[in-house]
Amino acid sequence: MELFALITPMTLMLSTLGVIGGIIFGAIPGMTATMALAVFLPLTYALDLYQALALLIGLYVGGISGGLIPAVLLNIPGTPSSITTTFDGYPMTRKGESVRALKIGIVSSLFGGLISAVVLSVFAPALADLAIRFSYVEKFLIILFALTVIASISQGSMLVGLLSGSIGILLSLVGTYESNVGGNDHTRLIPEMLKPLLRNGFSLLPVLIGMFALAAIFSEAERGAEAGEHQKLDLSKSAKFKMSVFKGQIINVFRSGLIGTFVGLLPGVGGSAASVLSYTQAKNFSKKPENLGTGVPEGLIASETANNGLTGGALIPLVSLGIPGDSTTAVLIGAFTLQGVQLGPLFINGNPQAWNSMLSSLIFSNIAMFVLMFFAIKYFAKVVFVPKFILYPIIVVMCTVGAYAINYGIMFDVWTLLIFGLVAWVGCKIKLQIPPLLIGFILGRQLEVYFVKSLESFGTFTIFFTKSKIAWVLWLLILLSIAWSIMINYKHKPAISKNEESCGCEDE
Amino acid sequence: MPESSDFLSIIIDFDTSHLFFPKIMIGVIILLLLIIGIKELVTRLRNGSLKRDLKGFRFFEKNYNKIKLYGSIISVAVYFFLMDFVGGFFPNQGLGFLFTSIPFIFVMSFLLVGKDNFKKHRISILISSVVTPLFSWILFAKMFYITLP
Amino acid sequence: MKKGLIFLLCMLTVVGAVFAEGQKDDGQMLKGNLRIVIGSSSTGGDTYANSAIVAEKLAEELGMNVKVDATGVNGAFDALNRDSSGHTIMIFHDQSYLGYLYGREGYVNPFENYIIGPTVAINPGNAYLAPKGSPYNTIQDTIDAAGTGTRVRVAIQPGGVSEIGFSAMKNAVALMYPGMEDNMVAVNTGSQSDKNQLLFDGQADVINGSIQANEQYTHLDASDIKSMKFLWLTAKTATIAQANPEGYGETSRDELMKFVEPVLPNDFTFDKEFFVIYNKDMNPALVKYFDDALKNIFDAGEIQETQKKAFFIPNFRPSADAADYLESKMNAYEKIISSLK
Numbered sequence: 001m002e003l004f005a006l007i008t009p010m011t012l013m014l015s016t017l018g019v020i021g022g023i024i025f026g027a028i029p030g031m032t033a034t035m036a037l038a039v040f041l042p043l044t045y046a047l048d049l050y051q052a053l054a055l056l057i058g059l060y061v062g063g064i065s066g067g068l069i070p071a072v073l074l075n076i077p078g079t080p081s082s083i084t085t086t087f088d089g090y091p092m093t094r095k096g097e098s099v100r101a102l103k104i105g106i107v108s109s110l111f112g113g114l115i116s117a118v119v120l121s122v123f124a125p126a127l128a129d130l131a132i133r134f135s136y137v138e139k140f141l142i143i144l145f146a147l148t149v150i151a152s153i154s155q156g157s158m159l160v161g162l163l164s165g166s167i168g169i170l171l172s173l174v175g176t177y178e179s180n181v182g183g184n185d186h187t188r189l190i191p192e193m194l195k196p197l198l199r200n201g202f203s204l205l206p207v208l209i210g211m212f213a214l215a216a217i218f219s220e221a222e223r224g225a226e227a228g229e230h231q232k233l234d235l236s237k238s239a240k241f242k243m244s245v246f247k248g249q250i251i252n253v254f255r256s257g258l259i260g261t262f263v264g265l266l267p268g269v270g271g272s273a274a275s276v277l278s279y280t281q282a283k284n285f286s287k288k289p290e291n292l293g294t295g296v297p298e299g300l301i302a303s304e305t306a307n308n309g310l311t312g313g314a315l316i317p318l319v320s321l322g323i324p325g326d327s328t329t330a331v332l333i334g335a336f337t338l339q340g341v342q343l344g345p346l347f348i349n350g351n352p353q354a355w356n357s358m359l360s361s362l363i364f365s366n367i368a369m370f371v372l373m374f375f376a377i378k379y380f381a382k383v384v385f386v387p388k389f390i391l392y393p394i395i396v397v398m399c400t401v402g403a404y405a406i407n408y409g410i411m412f413d414v415w416t417l418l419i420f421g422l423v424a425w426v427g428c429k430i431k432l433q434i435p436p437l438l439i440g441f442i443l444g445r446q447l448e449v450y451f452v453k454s455l456e457s458f459g460t461f462t463i464f465f466t467k468s469k470i471a472w473v474l475w476l477l478i479l480l481s482i483a484w485s486i487m488i489n490y491k492h493k494p495a496i497s498k499n500e501e502s503c504g505c506e507d508e
Numbered sequence: 509m510p511e512s513s514d515f516l517s518i519i520i521d522f523d524t525s526h527l528f529f530p531k532i533m534i535g536v537i538i539l540l541l542l543i544i545g546i547k548e549l550v551t552r553l554r555n556g557s558l559k560r561d562l563k564g565f566r567f568f569e570k571n572y573n574k575i576k577l578y579g580s581i582i583s584v585a586v587y588f589f590l591m592d593f594v595g596g597f598f599p600n601q602g603l604g605f606l607f608t609s610i611p612f613i614f615v616m617s618f619l620l621v622g623k624d625n626f627k628k629h630r631i632s633i634l635i636s637s638v639v640t641p642l643f644s645w646i647l648f649a650k651m652f653y654i655t656l657p
Numbered sequence: 658m659k660k661g662l663i664f665l666l667c668m669l670t671v672v673g674a675v676f677a678e679g680q681k682d683d684g685q686m687l688k689g690n691l692r693i694v695i696g697s698s699s700t701g702g703d704t705y706a707n708s709a710i711v712a713e714k715l716a717e718e719l720g721m722n723v724k725v726d727a728t729g730v731n732g733a734f735d736a737l738n739r740d741s742s743g744h745t746i747m748i749f750h751d752q753s754y755l756g757y758l759y760g761r762e763g764y765v766n767p768f769e770n771y772i773i774g775p776t777v778a779i780n781p782g783n784a785y786l787a788p789k790g791s792p793y794n795t796i797q798d799t800i801d802a803a804g805t806g807t808r809v810r811v812a813i814q815p816g817g818v819s820e821i822g823f824s825a826m827k828n829a830v831a832l833m834y835p836g837m838e839d840n841m842v843a844v845n846t847g848s849q850s851d852k853n854q855l856l857f858d859g860q861a862d863v864i865n866g867s868i869q870a871n872e873q874y875t876h877l878d879a880s881d882i883k884s885m886k887f888l889w890l891t892a893k894t895a896t897i898a899q900a901n902p903e904g905y906g907e908t909s910r911d912e913l914m915k916f917v918e919p920v921l922p923n924d925f926t927f928d929k930e931f932f933v934i935y936n937k938d939m940n941p942a943l944v945k946y947f948d949d950a951l952k953n954i955f956d957a958g959e960i961q962e963t964q965k966k967a968f969f970i971p972n973f974r975p976s977a978d979a980a981d982y983l984e985s986k987m988n989a990y991e992k993i994i995s996s997l998k
Binding site for chain 1: 692694698699700701702703705706709710712713725726727728729731732735736761762763814815816817844845846847848849850851853854855857858860869870871872873874876877881882883905906907966967968
């Protein structure tokens with residue numbers, strides 16, 4: 001087959017190497033697939049294009065997948081898109097099912113990756129034409145749709161959930177309204193004297209890991225950092241992973257994989273929206289929606305399938321419009337530039353070899369990721385048993401490296417870690433809900449840009465309803481999703497109010 | 509149709525557009541705070557539990573561990589501060605990170621494990637406080653050329 | 658406990674000795690790691706690509722580790738302000754003074770607050786495009802249309818490199834059709850993808866783009882909603898003339914030349930030039946040190962091949978020449994920008 005003709009031992013080796021590197025970056029809280037690619041990019045100058053692609057795509061797949069390890073084991077999302085993985089992954093760990101959860105996550109990632117690879121190879125040009133029908137208005141609605149997750153993950157009071165989400169959105173707006181996304185480069189919400197520090201706002205990753213990791217460490221310290229119940233469990237006695245867990249989840253797998261791919265192909269909408277959106281839908285379609293968030297495979301599958309589905313999706317605008325689908329694929333453009341290969345609408349037909357090597361690297365990387373991670377799980381899972389007094393300082397140091405490196409060496413990002421660690425720790429005490437706040441924070445800036453730009457160019461609020469048929473469909477989905485969440489919330493009120501005390505960032 | 513679109517029409521000046529959405533969000537937050545506040549107040553007044561709930565609110569956990577809590581917050585802050593400060597003497601070498609992480613891990617582990625248990629675990633703490641920073645520094649700063657403080 | 662502390666100290670000494678100031682003293686002015694911060698936060702953009710090419714050569718020439726960090730404008734200037742030792746330098750392009758001219762927050766006059774280092778390359782790609790079916794075939798057409806009362810909407814990212822060509826168009830309308838310049842309207846947006854999208858949506862008549870990002874769109878069939886045509890390349894004729902004869906993609910150099918230097922009343926051209934920026938207090942001997950290093954690199958002739966392969970035009974000028982040249986360039990653009998205020 002032509003597709004695999006370009007596979008050489010060298011490309012296989014580079015793919016595998018990439019996947020390993022990617023997993024390491026993904027697994028360290030605060031380090032992302034984007035960073036992994038940026039770090040390895042200079043190495044590719046010495047390689048030819050196909051080898052460079054093998055390495056970089058391996059890093060991409062590994063980086064996206066590695067995020068599930070700390071999400072499941074430590075309740076710290078390794079990458080922003082694994083935030084929803086913590087919702088069900090970590091509760092499973094606390095039940096002593098960490099190995100099972102990791103295996104489910106890995107298999108889901110493989111499915112997601114393969115689904116998106118198939119979609120990419122067959123529909124890339126057609127989907128690119130679909131993608132350009134999403135203007136500011138439709139993208140605003142997609143983000144709004146993803147935000148409906150706030151209604152469905154609110155624990156206890158939905159009003160407080162909405163409040164937390166709104167605070168998250170407001171916090172994300174701090175800093176410059178950047179001109180590279182369409183803003184006017186003025187700053188807002190910061191006092192004059194803090195301008196030099198806060199001009200760029202709070203960076204997503206430090207905020208995320210600050211709120212998950214540091215806050216958890218502080219509240220553990222408050223409680224004396226005793227060994228947790230689940231650290232004493234005997235893993236060999238807990239539920240075993242069986243493929244049968246995917247029985248009845250086939251629709252979930254395909255839905256989530258396709259949602260991931262679809263979100264990936266919309267330039268600018270970004271990776272985190274994919275898993276968030278797919279998690280909401282898993283909850284909406286679930287037979288037992290009240291169980292999601294308590295440690296059921298369903299939620300984990302939705303999240304992990306979607307975030308690997310993203311990979312193929314984000315490559316679609318890259319190869320058919322010359323535009324990156326997310327920040328990671330933006331680095332890939334750099335590799336093409338330096339190799340003197342041009343991306344754009346003529347790329348696929350003009351460079352069939354490069355195109356094929358991208359596809360085969362994507363498929364092979366997913367398989368390599370699966371094999372490597374599946375057999376390494378035994379060792380990863382031991383992390384759970386490391387005593388807290390050893391583990392926590394290490395986590396702080398790793399988060400520090402990640403935070404400092406995320407914008408290539410900005411000290412304020414490290415302070416952000418501490419600030420938001422404290423914000424989440426205090427927030428918990430006054431009953432703010434941390435997951436909705438974070439989701440607001442993650443999606444806030446895009447919500448703003450698409451909303452304000454739509455109004456700026458059309459001058460009327462009616463545009464959100466009259467722009468296109470796509471807009472109508474999205475409105476319908478948004479309304480259904482909200483109605484559904486309210487209904488679920490209402491129906492299962494007693495079951496949920498039991499958990500009212502837990503607020504997402506706490507450990508035990 | 510024309511009337512309704514006039515009512516809903518809006519002109520956003522590009523030069524002030526950075527304030528448009530933050531204002532909306534502040535409005536939404538105030539509105540939600542009011543609704544939640546009134547709702548909570550009404551339920552409390554109705555069942556007469558206002559006083560008790562106010563008194564009963566406790567910020568810290570019962571018998572919270574002051575030393576561990578404040579100790580870890582302060583040691584993280586000091587760590588961040590010193591890292592940047594020390595790093596200034598060795599531009600772009602990442603040595604600020606290396607030299608401050610070692611005592612930080614040691615101090616933080618010591619805090620968390622507590623004085624009484626420290627003896628039992630001192631070897632593993634010592635190993636972790638030297639090996640972790642050293643390993644990450646070699647891996648990130650030396651192999652991957654990631655800029656560290 | 659004591660044993661542990663001794664062990665710890667030993668480890669530190671060993672590490673310090675092995676890695677800290679690693680090399681022997683052999684007359685190098687700088688040792689250790691050189692960090693190049695860039696004014697872009699993207700590792701996929703032209704600033705990064707150009708800096709990476711320079712960094713690779715500098716690493717060989719200076720015998721140092723050289724790392725390019727995509728910190729973005731503010732992060733880059735902050736990092737530069739903090740380190741005057743020469744271990745941190747910046748590479749950026751005309752945006753550094755255009756941002757100041759357009760009055761953007763966070764920009765200062767680079768000629769007063771920093772030392773301007775050598776120029777290294779030009780990205781000749783800055784372009785203005787319209788849909789293939791558009792009535793406008795040249796930039797003159799858009800000026801005439803605006804001058805005779807038609808609104809011409811141009812999608813740009815305001816406040817810098819993307820706006821300067823638009824300012825020139827507006828200025829040209831003002832010069833040829835006084836009072837009509839307000840018909841040339843900026844549609845403010847962000848990335849290339851956003852600009853393209855506005856064109857596809859019919860929300861803009863002309864967009865700012867680049868040869869690199871948009872050339873393939875110009876080969877699409879006119880019936881394709883995505884098809885575009887070049888109206889104008891802002892680079893100088895002399896700049897494009899240095900490109901490889903194959904041009905870029907499927908457009909040869911001769912074809913590209915057709916869109917260069919239309920007769921505008923203000924004789925405007927814009928070459929996006931990359932240059933080095935140093936901390937104001939950096940040792941002047943280091944300025945010469947870097948100048949010499951780059952001169953050696955360009956004399957060797959290899960870097961030019963790499964630059965051309967990535968569609969950059971090599972353009973080395975030592976620090977002092979570069980500062981004079983760029984300052985007079987800034988003054989010329991200042992006239993155009995202030996005439997529109």
